[in-house]
Every structure is written in C-alpha cells, then in structure tokens.
Amino acid sequence: MPYTPVWYMRQAGRSLPEYWRVREGISMLDSCTRPDLITEITLQPLRRYDVDAAILFSDIVVPLRAIGVNVDIKPGVGPVIDPPVRMAADLESLRPLEPDDVPYVTEAIQALVAELDERPLIGFAGGPFTLASYLVEGGPSKSHDRTKAMMYGDPELWHALLGRLADLTISFLQIQVAAGASAIQLFDSWVGAVGPDDYRHAILPHTSRIFGALETAAIPRIHFGVGTGELLGLMGEAGADVVGVDWRIPLDEAVRRVEPGKALQGNLDPAVLLASWEVIEERALDVLSRGRTAEGHVFNLGHGVLPDTDPDALARLADLVHTASAR
Amino acid sequence: MPYTPVWYMRQAGRSLPEYWRVREGISMLDSCTRPDLITEITLQPLRRYDVDAAILFSDIVVPLRAIGVNVDIKPGVGPVIDPPVRMAADLESLRPLEPDDVPYVTEAIQALVAELDERPLIGFAGGPFTLASYLVEGGPSKSHDRTKAMMYGDPELWHALLGRLADLTISFLQIQVAAGASAIQLFDSWVGAVGPDDYRHAILPHTSRIFGALETAAIPRIHFGVGTGELLGLMGEAGADVVGVDWRIPLDEAVRRVEPGKALQGNLDPAVLLASWEVIEERALDVLSRGRTAEGHVFNLGHGVLPDTDPDALARLADLVHTASAR
Numbered sequence: 001m002p003y004t005p006v007w008y009m010r011q012a013g014r015s016l017p018e019y020w021r022v023r024e025g026i027s028m029l030d031s032c033t034r035p036d037l038i039t040e041i042t043l044q045p046l047r048r049y050d051v052d053a054a055i056l057f058s059d060i061v062v063p064l065r066a067i068g069v070n071v072d073i074k075p076g077v078g079p080v081i082d083p084p085v086r087m088a089a090d091l092e093s094l095r096p097l098e099p100d101d102v103p104y105v106t107e108a109i110q111a112l113v114a115e116l117d118e119r120p121l122i123g124f125a126g127g128p129f130t131l132a133s134y135l136v137e138g139g140p141s142k143s144h145d146r147t148k149a150m151m152y153g154d155p156e157l158w159h160a161l162l163g164r165l166a167d168l169t170i171s172f173l174q175i176q177v178a179a180g181a182s183a184i185q186l187f188d189s190w191v192g193a194v195g196p197d198d199y200r201h202a203i204l205p206h207t208s209r210i211f212g213a214l215e216t217a218a219i220p221r222i223h224f225g226v227g228t229g230e231l232l233g234l235m236g237e238a239g240a241d242v243v244g245v246d247w248r249i250p251l252d253e254a255v256r257r258v259e260p261g262k263a264l265q266g267n268l269d270p271a272v273l274l275a276s277w278e279v280i281e282e283r284a285l286d287v288l289s290r291g292r293t294a295e296g297h298v299f300n301l302g303h304g305v306l307p308d309t310d311p312d313a314l315a316r317l318a319d320l321v322h323t324a325s326a327r
Numbered sequence: 328m329p330y331t332p333v334w335y336m337r338q339a340g341r342s343l344p345e346y347w348r349v350r351e352g353i354s355m356l357d358s359c360t361r362p363d364l365i366t367e368i369t370l371q372p373l374r375r376y377d378v379d380a381a382i383l384f385s386d387i388v389v390p391l392r393a394i395g396v397n398v399d400i401k402p403g404v405g406p407v408i409d410p411p412v413r414m415a416a417d418l419e420s421l422r423p424l425e426p427d428d429v430p431y432v433t434e435a436i437q438a439l440v441a442e443l444d445e446r447p448l449i450g451f452a453g454g455p456f457t458l459a460s461y462l463v464e465g466g467p468s469k470s471h472d473r474t475k476a477m478m479y480g481d482p483e484l485w486h487a488l489l490g491r492l493a494d495l496t497i498s499f500l501q502i503q504v505a506a507g508a509s510a511i512q513l514f515d516s517w518v519g520a521v522g523p524d525d526y527r528h529a530i531l532p533h534t535s536r537i538f539g540a541l542e543t544a545a546i547p548r549i550h551f552g553v554g555t556g557e558l559l560g561l562m563g564e565a566g567a568d569v570v571g572v573d574w575r576i577p578l579d580e581a582v583r584r585v586e587p588g589k590a591l592q593g594n595l596d597p598a599v600l601l602a603s604w605e606v607i608e609e610r611a612l613d614v615l616s617r618g619r620t621a622e623g624h625v626f627n628l629g630h631g632v633l634p635d636t637d638p639d640a641l642a643r644l645a646d647l648v649h650t651a652s653a654r
Contacts, residue, residue, distance in 0.1 A: 122448050143597070145598050145601060149601035151602070152596075152599050152606050153601065153603055173414075195576065196576075233457075248522050248557055250557075270470070271470065272479050281481050283479075
C-alpha cells in the first residue's frame with residue numbers, strides 16, 4: 001500500500017446517527033442476527049470514512065447465543081448471561097458451533113464481500129479470557145474475581161472451559177473466512193487483567209490454537225486487548241500477525257516488546273477525538289511517526305470509537321493518515 | 328526491620344464482618360466523619376492480622392465533601408458528584424481545606440496513634456487524576472471520556488483544576504501528618520488510564536507538588552495506581568519514596584522501570600486470595616522472591632482486598648510474609 005492503512009475499532013455502530021436510525025426498535029443482539037442489518041451497519045462507516053477495511057458488525061457473544069447460551073445485551077450494562085458457567089457440569093451448555101447456527105453471518109459476509117469489491121472485510125470474534133469472564137461472572141465485571149478465582153484455583157476446569165471457547169471461536173472464525181472475510185481480529189478485550197506468567201500458562205495455549213487453526217487460511221490475524229502493555233510480546237507469540245496496542249504505551253515502545261516480523265495496530269486514545277482538530281492532528285502525527293519504527297503499522301484507535309465522537313473528525317482523521325503517510 | 332513488612336490496601340472495611348456490624352445504618356461517608364468509627368474501623372484488621380501498618384479508614388472524596396462539594400457514595404456504584412466540575416466557573420466550588428473542615432480526621436488520628444503505640448499509621452488521600460475524574464464525570468467512569476477531553480482539549484482549565492486538587496490534597500495530608508500519621512499513601516487509582524507522555528505533562532507536576540510539600544515531614548510517601556506499568560518510573564520521579572505496583576507487571580520487571588533509591592510495594596493479585604492456601608502460598612513466595620531485587624519491598628496486594636476475601640487467608644498470608652522473609 002502506498003500509505004499507512006487505517007480503520008477504527010467500533011467504526012460501525014453507536015457513534016453514527018444512521019446506525020441508531022436502522023436499529024430503532026431492534027435489540028442489539030437481534031440486529032446481529034439479521035443479514036440485512038449486519039450488512040447495512042457494516043457498510044455505514046464506509047460511506048463516511050475513507051478507511052481501508054470494513055469490520056463485520058457483530059458482538060463477541062453472538063456465537064454463544066447461537067449455541068443456545070441465554071445471553072442478552074442490556075443497554076448501559078453489557079452482556080448478561082444467566083445462568084453463569086461455574087462448574088464442570090455447566091460446560092455441557094457450550095456445544096460446538098456449526099455453520100447452520102449462524103446462517104445470518106455467512107449470508108451477510110457474502111453480501112458484504114460482493115459489495116466491498118477490493119476493500120477487505122475483517123472478521124470478528126471474542127478472545128478466550130473475555131468470553132470466559134462474561135460466562136463465569138454472568139455479566140460485565142470490573143475485577144473478574146470469580147473468573148480469576150477459577151483460573152488460579154481450578155486449572156483443570158479453567159482449561160476445559162477455555163478449550164470449549166477456543167473450539168467455538170475457531171468455528172466462528174472459520175465460518176467467516178469461508179464466507180469471504182479477508183482478515184480476522186480476535187478481541188480479547190479484558191485479557192489485560194492478567195499478568196504475563198498467567199497469560200502464558202492459562203490463556204496463550206488456547207489463543208495459540210485459535211490462530212493456528214486459521215494458519216491455512218493465509219489471512220492476516222489481528223489480536224487486540226486493552227491494557228496489555230506487558231502481554232504484547234506474548235500476544236504475538238500466540239500467533240497474531242498484527243498486535244493491537246491501546247494508548248497506554250507509546251507505539252515505539254510497543255515495537256520493542258513484540259518480536260520481529262509482526263505488525264502493530266493502533267494506538268490513538270479514542271478520547272483525543274473529543275478535543276479540537278489541532279489536538280487530533282498533532283496526536284495522530286505522533287502515532288504515525290512512532291509507528292514508522294514498526295515492521296508494519298495499521299493506524300487505529302487504542303480502543304473502540306467513543307459514543308460521543310464526531311464522525312466528521314473520524315473522516316478527517318482517515319484522510320490525514322493517508323496523506324501524512326503517503327510514500 | 329528483620330523481615331519484609333506487609334499491609335493490605337483495603338485491609339479495613341468491606342471484607343470484615345465486624346466492619347459491617349459497626350457500619351449498620353450508617354452511610355459510608357458518614358462513617359468517615361465520625362472519629363469513633365474511623366478509629367474502630369482502622370483498628371479492626373489489626374486485631375486479626377499481624378500487619379506492619381494501619382491505614383486510616385477514609386475515602387478519597389472525604390476532603391471534597393469537607394469543603395462543601397455535593398458528593399455521595401452510592402452502594403454498588405461509587406462516588407456520585409452533582410453538579411460535576413466542567414467549566415472554569417465551577418472551580419470556585421473547590422476552596423482551600425482548613426484543619427477545622429476535618430476535625431474528625433485529626434481526632435481519629437490522634438486516638439489511633441495513642442492506641443497503635445509503635446505501629447505506623449499510614450495517612451490517605453486521592454491523587455489528582457482520580458479526583459479530577461470523579462469531579463468531571465460526576466461519578467465513576469470506565470473510560471474517563473470527559474476528563475480526558477478536558478486534559479487533551481483545554482490544558483489551561485485542566486491545570487487550574489489539578490492545581491486546586493493538589494492544594495486540597497496537600498492540606499489534607501499535612502493535617503494527617505500534623506495529627507501523627509507516620510507515612511502517607513497517595514492513591515491515584517485510575518491514573519493508569521493515561522499514557523506516559525500525558526502523565527509527564529498533565530499530571531506529574533501536580534503530584535510532584537504534593538510530594539514536595541511533604542518533603543519536610545520526612546515520612547515515607549507511597550504512590551499507587553492501577554494499571555500503571557508504563558508510569559512506574561514517572562511515579563517515582565514525582566517524588567514517591569515507595570512506588571505501588573499492581574499485579575499486571577512482575578515485581579522484578581517493575582524494579583527495572585523505577586529509578587534506584589525507590590522501594591516498591593505490592594503486588595499479589597487480590598483474586599489469588601480467592602483460591603486455596605497452596606495457591607496463595609506459592610504466589611506470595613513468588614512475589615517475595617521477585618521483591619528481593621528491589622532496594623526495598625513492602626508486601627501488599629496489587630489492589631484493594633476484594634469483598635469476598637476470607638480474613639483468615641489474609642491473617643495466614645501476613646504470617647507467611649514475615650516467616651518467609653525473615654533475615
């Protein structure tokens with residue numbers, strides 16, 4: 001590419017007025033199971049921003065719901081799962097995922113690929129720690145107490161749970177790749193709650209199996225979590241081709257923590273978009289400059305677009321990334 | 328000391344049944360303004376654990392309430408502030424703190440020092456970013472959007488706000504030292520939401536002024552925040568004698584990030600306490616072992632004691648720290 005590519009986590013969705021218009025009267029999870037809505041919402045940001053990829057509109061709990069887990073996304077709260085998964089017997093509810101469980105995903109991706117022409121579509125799945133946390137806690141959690149109690153205290157159950165979640169995630173991503181996704185991002189959003197030794201023993205084997213199962217697909221595999229400064233090297237070792245970085249660590253320092261041969265993605269603080277254009281421009285140029293030390297850099301925010309973000313600022317930012325990085 | 332000292336953040340309070348007994352029918356903030364309750368709650372953990380310090384029972388919003396800010400601590404939510412502080416005119420509500428505003432703190436500390444004999448009492452205050460976040464957001468926040476929008480977008484207002492909060496904190500800590508506190512901890516719990524460059528320019532000058540104002544007191548100054556792996560060196564530079572470390576970074580790696588001459592405090596994951604004693608013991612010994620690379624190590628958890636923690640495990644842990652580190 002003649003410039004640094006750019007896309008935004010959560011570019012589709014809550015920050016766009018046209019998103020709220022098509023969602024009117026439709027719950028979040030219902031909108032993730034209707035091919036027409038998935039397609040429309042995925043395409044909406046591409047009509048505004050000259051971004052270099054679309055990201056499938058979905059949610060990390062979609063495959064859980066598809067296999068029959070009782071999960072709902074409560075507005076202002078997040079995913080709520082009832083009953084939670086806390087004992088070996090509870091694992092039975094986590095059966096394998098088949099393509100027939102998510103026909104809407106296949107259908108939407110096929111429609112999107114036809115529409116997008118050459119522009120890549122990034123597939124989407126939640127990572128094992130984050131899925132485990134929602135299942136074990138039964139909902140969002142600040143400190144993931146019960147989840148970590150299982151991880152520390154009952155490694156056998158923990159690995160059985162993460163093994164099932166890895167199976168589910170592999171199937172969900174393979175279905176997306178078969179339908180035409182040309183890259184995937186594994187969002188292990190909350191894995192930064194774990195230290196590096198625990199990541200290596202309790203999580204990496206499962207993440208590694210997920211990325212390994214996608215090896216033959218020969219597509220870029222992106223891995224992202226929040227607050228993962230100490231884990232970036234391990235997230236690369238797990239098999240990601242592109243390691244996502246939040247804003248807490250300067251991108252050039254992140255480069256030093258990841259083994260050679262990996263690209264980095266990030267890492268403008270989404271809250272910077274709430275300031276004036278002068279501030280946004282200065283910060284974005286700084287990220288681009290630090291990103292030049294990486295073997296490859298995909299410009300992105302350090303986490304999802306915030307709800308109050310002005311879409312015009314994101315449009316201008318995508319253009320800035322292209323012009324400022326043009327070679 | 329012939330062994331590694333140990334205390335626990337939140338050792339007093341929500342994990343102890345005797346705490347809930349004395350709090351019955353009394354709101355959190357009211358309990359922080361009654362000398363008899365402050366004294367009793369501060370002493371409760373010392374009857375159970377052979378810890379090497381007491382920490383004043385208080386809350387970071389206590390000095391705000393003392394100068395007339397309308398703040399309440401809502402159970403299950405946290406501090407709620409109404410109206411929030413968002414414009415220059417709002418700063419007028421943040422007047423200086425006088426000893427007469429917090430007579431209950433002086434009285435409780437004097438009673439505690441008499442009771443504690445040789446055992447140190449650690450004083451307590453919130454750090455500038457964390458206080459600013461509660462004031463600007465009007466309550467707890469996951470991503471501190473408005474706070475960072477001010478920090479990035481209106482540096483003049485930001486520094487005026489943090490200047491007032493630093494004044495308030497200096498007074499609050501000086502009052503505690505005058506009453507007999509023999510160390511202080513500045514809790515900037517959420518400062519890990521900020522990257523190192525922003526920390527250096529937007530926060531460090533204020534933190535540095537707070538620690539500087541306590542220089543003549545010649546007491547240990549501890550500084551702690553969650554998720555501060557990239558900030559540890561700067562937190563030391565700001566003037567802390569002891570840098571608190573959460574569990575996301577191995578303690579020996581934290582040692583490498585802090586300049587020589589500083590001690591470290593931490594860093595057992597509080598969730599480890601929810602596992603079996605065998606797991607707790609193994610993890611605690613690992614922390615002690617890594618802590619030997621520091622110029623000084625105060626054993627602690629990497630964040631506050633979780634509500635469901637078994638007090639007996641904490642008692643056993645304090646003893647383990649003493650025996651295993653005995654020289």
